[in-house]
Amino acid sequence: MTLNVGNCSRCGKLYAKNNIHDVCPACVKEIDKMYENVAKYLRENRGSTIQQVSEDTEVPVKQIVRFIREGRISIMNMPNLNYPCESCGEPIREGHICENCRKKLSKDYQNLTEDEKRRQQQKQQENHVSYNIKDRLQKDRF
Structure with a gap:
Protein backbone atom coordinates (compact mmCIF):
# COMPACT_ATOMS: atom_id res chain seq x y z
CA MET A 1 0.00 0.00 0.00
CA THR A 2 1.44 3.37 -1.01
CA LEU A 3 0.54 6.73 0.39
CA ASN A 4 -0.52 9.25 -2.20
CA VAL A 5 1.39 12.25 -0.86
CA GLY A 6 3.53 14.89 -2.49
CA ASN A 7 5.01 18.31 -2.09
CA CYS A 8 2.89 21.34 -2.92
CA SER A 9 4.12 22.88 -6.18
CA ARG A 10 3.52 26.33 -4.74
CA CYS A 11 4.79 26.30 -1.15
CA GLY A 12 6.62 22.97 -0.93
CA LYS A 13 4.63 21.58 2.01
CA LEU A 14 3.77 17.89 2.17
CA TYR A 15 0.08 17.16 1.47
CA ALA A 16 -2.24 14.34 0.48
CA LYS A 17 -2.44 14.40 -3.33
CA ASN A 18 -5.72 14.46 -5.20
CA ASN A 19 -6.66 14.45 -8.86
CA ILE A 20 -7.97 18.02 -8.82
CA HIS A 21 -5.11 20.20 -7.54
CA ASP A 22 -1.34 19.99 -7.50
CA VAL A 23 -1.18 22.29 -4.48
CA CYS A 24 -1.95 21.85 -0.79
CA PRO A 25 -5.37 22.80 0.66
CA ALA A 26 -3.95 25.98 2.23
CA CYS A 27 -2.68 27.15 -1.17
CA VAL A 28 -6.00 26.23 -2.80
CA LYS A 29 -7.76 28.52 -0.33
CA GLU A 30 -5.24 31.29 -1.00
CA ILE A 31 -5.66 30.91 -4.78
CA ASP A 32 -9.45 30.97 -4.43
CA LYS A 33 -9.16 34.14 -2.36
CA MET A 34 -7.00 35.70 -5.11
CA TYR A 35 -9.59 34.66 -7.70
CA GLU A 36 -12.40 36.28 -5.72
CA ASN A 37 -10.39 39.53 -5.43
CA VAL A 38 -9.63 39.58 -9.16
CA ALA A 39 -13.21 38.70 -10.18
CA LYS A 40 -14.65 41.41 -7.91
CA TYR A 41 -12.15 43.97 -9.22
CA LEU A 42 -12.96 43.11 -12.85
CA ARG A 43 -16.72 43.39 -12.26
CA GLU A 44 -16.16 46.94 -11.05
CA ASN A 45 -13.36 47.90 -13.51
CA ARG A 46 -14.05 46.30 -16.90
CA GLY A 47 -11.64 48.60 -18.77
CA SER A 48 -8.56 47.63 -16.75
CA THR A 49 -5.38 46.14 -18.17
CA ILE A 50 -3.84 43.03 -16.66
CA GLN A 51 -1.07 45.13 -15.09
CA GLN A 52 -3.62 47.41 -13.42
CA VAL A 53 -5.53 44.40 -12.10
CA SER A 54 -2.31 42.88 -10.76
CA GLU A 55 -1.19 46.09 -9.08
CA ASP A 56 -4.55 46.90 -7.52
CA THR A 57 -5.35 43.37 -6.31
CA GLU A 58 -1.75 42.36 -5.51
CA VAL A 59 -2.26 39.14 -7.50
CA PRO A 60 0.67 38.23 -9.80
CA VAL A 61 0.08 38.58 -13.55
CA LYS A 62 1.05 34.92 -13.93
CA GLN A 63 -1.81 33.87 -11.63
CA ILE A 64 -4.33 36.09 -13.45
CA VAL A 65 -3.25 34.53 -16.76
CA ARG A 66 -3.72 31.10 -15.20
CA PHE A 67 -7.29 32.09 -14.19
CA ILE A 68 -7.99 33.19 -17.77
CA ARG A 69 -6.56 29.99 -19.30
CA GLU A 70 -8.47 27.81 -16.84
CA GLY A 71 -11.66 29.56 -17.95
CA ARG A 72 -12.34 30.98 -14.52
CA ILE A 73 -12.12 34.53 -15.87
CA SER A 74 -13.64 35.46 -19.22
CA ILE A 75 -12.06 38.35 -21.08
CA MET A 76 -14.80 38.52 -23.70
CA ASN A 77 -16.31 41.75 -22.32
CA MET A 78 -12.97 43.16 -21.16
CA PRO A 79 -11.53 45.11 -24.12
CA ASN A 80 -8.21 46.04 -22.49
CA LEU A 81 -7.47 42.74 -20.78
CA ASN A 82 -4.67 41.00 -22.68
CA TYR A 83 -1.94 38.67 -21.51
CA PRO A 84 1.56 38.09 -22.89
CA CYS A 85 2.48 35.52 -25.57
CA GLU A 86 4.57 32.75 -24.01
CA SER A 87 7.16 33.07 -26.76
CA CYS A 88 7.66 36.77 -27.47
CA GLY A 89 5.57 38.61 -24.86
CA GLU A 90 3.27 40.27 -27.39
CA PRO A 91 -0.23 40.93 -25.91
CA ILE A 92 -2.79 38.27 -26.92
CA ARG A 93 -6.39 37.48 -26.02
CA GLU A 94 -6.51 33.73 -26.62
CA GLY A 95 -4.26 30.69 -26.69
CA HIS A 96 -0.67 30.53 -25.54
CA ILE A 97 1.23 32.16 -28.42
CA CYS A 98 0.53 35.03 -30.82
CA GLU A 99 -0.22 34.62 -34.52
CA ASN A 100 3.31 35.62 -35.59
CA CYS A 101 4.92 33.02 -33.31
Whole structure:
Protein backbone atom coordinates (compact mmCIF):
# COMPACT_ATOMS: atom_id res chain seq x y z
CA MET A 1 0.00 0.00 0.00
CA THR A 2 1.44 3.37 -1.01
CA LEU A 3 0.54 6.73 0.39
CA ASN A 4 -0.52 9.25 -2.20
CA VAL A 5 1.39 12.25 -0.86
CA GLY A 6 3.53 14.89 -2.49
CA ASN A 7 5.01 18.31 -2.09
CA CYS A 8 2.89 21.34 -2.92
CA SER A 9 4.12 22.88 -6.18
CA ARG A 10 3.52 26.33 -4.74
CA CYS A 11 4.79 26.30 -1.15
CA GLY A 12 6.62 22.97 -0.93
CA LYS A 13 4.63 21.58 2.01
CA LEU A 14 3.77 17.89 2.17
CA TYR A 15 0.08 17.16 1.47
CA ALA A 16 -2.24 14.34 0.48
CA LYS A 17 -2.44 14.40 -3.33
CA ASN A 18 -5.72 14.46 -5.20
CA ASN A 19 -6.66 14.45 -8.86
CA ILE A 20 -7.97 18.02 -8.82
CA HIS A 21 -5.11 20.20 -7.54
CA ASP A 22 -1.34 19.99 -7.50
CA VAL A 23 -1.18 22.29 -4.48
CA CYS A 24 -1.95 21.85 -0.79
CA PRO A 25 -5.37 22.80 0.66
CA ALA A 26 -3.95 25.98 2.23
CA CYS A 27 -2.68 27.15 -1.17
CA VAL A 28 -6.00 26.23 -2.80
CA LYS A 29 -7.76 28.52 -0.33
CA GLU A 30 -5.24 31.29 -1.00
CA ILE A 31 -5.66 30.91 -4.78
CA ASP A 32 -9.45 30.97 -4.43
CA LYS A 33 -9.16 34.14 -2.36
CA MET A 34 -7.00 35.70 -5.11
CA TYR A 35 -9.59 34.66 -7.70
CA GLU A 36 -12.40 36.28 -5.72
CA ASN A 37 -10.39 39.53 -5.43
CA VAL A 38 -9.63 39.58 -9.16
CA ALA A 39 -13.21 38.70 -10.18
CA LYS A 40 -14.65 41.41 -7.91
CA TYR A 41 -12.15 43.97 -9.22
CA LEU A 42 -12.96 43.11 -12.85
CA ARG A 43 -16.72 43.39 -12.26
CA GLU A 44 -16.16 46.94 -11.05
CA ASN A 45 -13.36 47.90 -13.51
CA ARG A 46 -14.05 46.30 -16.90
CA GLY A 47 -11.64 48.60 -18.77
CA SER A 48 -8.56 47.63 -16.75
CA THR A 49 -5.38 46.14 -18.17
CA ILE A 50 -3.84 43.03 -16.66
CA GLN A 51 -1.07 45.13 -15.09
CA GLN A 52 -3.62 47.41 -13.42
CA VAL A 53 -5.53 44.40 -12.10
CA SER A 54 -2.31 42.88 -10.76
CA GLU A 55 -1.19 46.09 -9.08
CA ASP A 56 -4.55 46.90 -7.52
CA THR A 57 -5.35 43.37 -6.31
CA GLU A 58 -1.75 42.36 -5.51
CA VAL A 59 -2.26 39.14 -7.50
CA PRO A 60 0.67 38.23 -9.80
CA VAL A 61 0.08 38.58 -13.55
CA LYS A 62 1.05 34.92 -13.93
CA GLN A 63 -1.81 33.87 -11.63
CA ILE A 64 -4.33 36.09 -13.45
CA VAL A 65 -3.25 34.53 -16.76
CA ARG A 66 -3.72 31.10 -15.20
CA PHE A 67 -7.29 32.09 -14.19
CA ILE A 68 -7.99 33.19 -17.77
CA ARG A 69 -6.56 29.99 -19.30
CA GLU A 70 -8.47 27.81 -16.84
CA GLY A 71 -11.66 29.56 -17.95
CA ARG A 72 -12.34 30.98 -14.52
CA ILE A 73 -12.12 34.53 -15.87
CA SER A 74 -13.64 35.46 -19.22
CA ILE A 75 -12.06 38.35 -21.08
CA MET A 76 -14.80 38.52 -23.70
CA ASN A 77 -16.31 41.75 -22.32
CA MET A 78 -12.97 43.16 -21.16
CA PRO A 79 -11.53 45.11 -24.12
CA ASN A 80 -8.21 46.04 -22.49
CA LEU A 81 -7.47 42.74 -20.78
CA ASN A 82 -4.67 41.00 -22.68
CA TYR A 83 -1.94 38.67 -21.51
CA PRO A 84 1.56 38.09 -22.89
CA CYS A 85 2.48 35.52 -25.57
CA GLU A 86 4.57 32.75 -24.01
CA SER A 87 7.16 33.07 -26.76
CA CYS A 88 7.66 36.77 -27.47
CA GLY A 89 5.57 38.61 -24.86
CA GLU A 90 3.27 40.27 -27.39
CA PRO A 91 -0.23 40.93 -25.91
CA ILE A 92 -2.79 38.27 -26.92
CA ARG A 93 -6.39 37.48 -26.02
CA GLU A 94 -6.51 33.73 -26.62
CA GLY A 95 -4.26 30.69 -26.69
CA HIS A 96 -0.67 30.53 -25.54
CA ILE A 97 1.23 32.16 -28.42
CA CYS A 98 0.53 35.03 -30.82
CA GLU A 99 -0.22 34.62 -34.52
CA ASN A 100 3.31 35.62 -35.59
CA CYS A 101 4.92 33.02 -33.31
CA ARG A 102 2.39 30.42 -34.45
CA LYS A 103 3.30 31.10 -38.11
CA LYS A 104 7.03 30.96 -37.32
CA LEU A 105 6.60 27.69 -35.45
CA SER A 106 4.58 26.22 -38.31
CA LYS A 107 7.19 27.34 -40.86
CA ASP A 108 10.01 25.87 -38.75
CA TYR A 109 8.14 22.56 -38.52
CA GLN A 110 7.53 22.51 -42.26
CA ASN A 111 11.22 23.21 -42.96
CA LEU A 112 12.23 20.47 -40.55
CA THR A 113 9.99 17.88 -42.24
CA GLU A 114 11.25 18.93 -45.69
CA ASP A 115 14.87 18.60 -44.52
CA GLU A 116 14.14 15.14 -43.14
CA LYS A 117 12.56 14.07 -46.45
CA ARG A 118 15.61 15.35 -48.36
CA ARG A 119 17.96 13.42 -46.05
CA GLN A 120 15.98 10.22 -46.54
CA GLN A 121 15.94 10.66 -50.33
CA GLN A 122 19.67 11.33 -50.38
CA LYS A 123 20.31 8.26 -48.25
CA GLN A 124 18.20 6.11 -50.57
CA GLN A 125 20.05 7.43 -53.61
CA GLU A 126 23.42 6.72 -52.00
CA ASN A 127 22.35 3.17 -51.16
CA HIS A 128 21.01 2.62 -54.65
CA VAL A 129 24.19 3.90 -56.35
CA SER A 130 26.50 1.81 -54.21
CA TYR A 131 24.35 -1.25 -54.82
CA ASN A 132 24.63 -0.82 -58.59
CA ILE A 133 28.40 -0.43 -58.45
CA LYS A 134 28.69 -3.49 -56.24
CA ASP A 135 26.60 -5.53 -58.69
CA ARG A 136 28.65 -4.33 -61.63
CA LEU A 137 31.92 -5.27 -59.95
CA GLN A 138 30.65 -8.76 -59.13
CA LYS A 139 29.49 -9.31 -62.72
CA ASP A 140 32.91 -8.30 -64.08
CA ARG A 141 34.70 -10.83 -61.85
CA PHE A 142 32.79 -13.84 -63.11
